[in-house]
Amino acid sequence: MIHSVYIHIPFCKHICSYCDFCKVLYDSSLADAYLDQLVLEVKEKYQHEEIRTIYIGGGTPSSLTLAQLQRLFTIIDSFQLAxxxxxxxxxxFDSLTEEKIAYLSQKVNRISLxxxxxxxxxxxxxxxxxxxxDIRKKISLLRQYQINNINLDIMYALPGETLADVEADVDFLLSLDVPHISAYSLILEDHTLLSLQKPKLISEELDEKMYRLIETKLEKAGYHHYEVSNYAKPGSYACHNLVYWTNQYYYGFGVGAASYLPGKRITNSRSLTKYLQGIKDYEQEIITNQDAIEYEIIVGLRLASGIDKQAFMKRYQIPLSACYAYQSLVEKGLLEETKNHVLVTKSYQYVLNEVILQFLDTKIANKCLE
Ligand code: SF4
Incomplete structure (x- = not known):
């Protein structure tokens, strides 16, 4: 069953040099036309399941005017919400006015900045x-309007960045005392303005030091490093993101958005022109049982708690150990196995992708997976 929805709002008031997301500069009439198409797409695809998590991402959803946000939430109100x-x-922070915060406080229970x-x-x-x-002022306003479930993103490994810069960023976040923090290492995507400038990147060694500094400081302050890039105070895990990391189904609405549905993944075209014209241009990938199992491994190992063996058994009717001979990686110390979970050992989480590849390499030829 599908219980989650992602909605993409591609408009930004300013384009950042490193950004590879599907976005365009904000234009009021384009945004109005976009909301018209979004209504149609939701009407066409949504099958009236109960929805338990919604994530409105972008772009910058707060770049919409108050009237446009109100239209967006008429779409949200059309879902059967748990x-x-x-x-x-x-x-x-820039586009988040007090007027918008007051309105959003009636409509959302979590915000990510x-x-x-x-x-x-x-x-x-x-x-x-x-x-x-401005950041301090807006966080304080959000709290005045009872939006306390706040995530803040930081980015590290920026060209020219030092450990002292990272420490200052983390100290600043800690001073704001929000319940959730995401920390991403810069990925230089090919066609971005930043990559064209050919900046000198920091060394891998420094990148790892930054990762470990962030982890040490946040854990010391009471955050749980529950996913490779995410930290939360107790009870403040991101429920929508957990849908991705536990390989659950979700709808994706809007330009460039992907839906993961039983047996298939459908990704809308990134062309805003086509989307606004109502041209249904998308890529469809058939997801076999074996594909689903591989995704389960790839996303599940991102979690500090790892893969839930009982949930795996329930979903695929086969034990994880019958699909992958991962014991060798446990013996090497890359993985840990508890009664219910298989997880990446904490000291190896930094090289998670390498561990995932080694895990997938232990695949056992098995008729059940074909
Ligand atoms: S989507 Fe985010 S990172 Fe990308 S240009 Fe807009 S504000 Fe910047």
């Missing part, structure tokens, strides 16, 4: 401006 449905919206870095030297590298005073 009483405790987690509704997250992404925002940036990008700080990225407070260093002005590094902000100029990624072409962003986030003022510490």
């Amino acid at each position: 009483a405790d449905c987690e509704i997250t919206i992404e925002a940036n 990008g700080v990225e870095t407070i260093s002005s030297k590094l902000q100029s590298v990624i072409d962003r401006v986030e003022l510490q005073t």
Whole structure:
């Protein structure tokens, strides 16, 4: 069954130099036309399941005007929402006015904002401006309006970044005392403005030091490093993201959005022109049982708790150990196995992708998986 929805809002007031997301500069009439198409897409695809998590991402959803946000939430209101449905919206500090916060406080129960870095030297590298005073003011306003479930993103391994810069960013986040923090290492995507500038990247050794510094400081402050890039205070895990990491189904609406449905993954075209014209251009990937099992491994090992063996057995009617001979990796110390879980050993989480590849290599030829 499908219980989760992702909605993509591709508009931004400013384009950051490293950004590879599906986005365009905000334009009021384009945004109105986009919302018209979004209504049609939801009507066409949504099968009236109970929805337990919604994530409104982008782009920058808060770049919409108040009237456009109100239209967006008429779409959200058309879903059959579970009483405790987690509704997250992404925002940036600049476009988040008090008027929008007051409205969103009636409509969402979680918000995710990008700080990225407070260093002005590094902000100029990624072409962003986030003022510490504005960040503090907006966080305080969100709390005044009872939006307490706040995620802040930071980015590290930026060209020219030092350990002291990372420490200053983390200290700043800690001073805000939010329940959830995401920390991403910069990935230089080919066709972005930043990659064209050919910046000198930091060394892998420094990248690892930054990863471990962030982990040490956040864990010391009471955050649980529950997913390779995500930290939460107790009880504040991101329910929608857990849907991805436990390989559950979800709808994706909007330009470039992907839906994971039983037996298939459907990804809308990234062309806004086609989307606005109502042209149904998408890629469909058939997901076999073996594909689903591989995704389960790839996403499940991202979690500190790892893969739930009982849930795996229930879903695929076969034990994990009958699909993969991963014991050799347990013996090497790359994995740990408990009664119910198989997980990547903490010291190897930094090289997670390498461990995942080695895990997949232990596949056992098995008729059940064909
Ligand atoms: S605000 Fe976010 S989506 Fe928009 S350009 Fe910057 S990084 Fe990309």
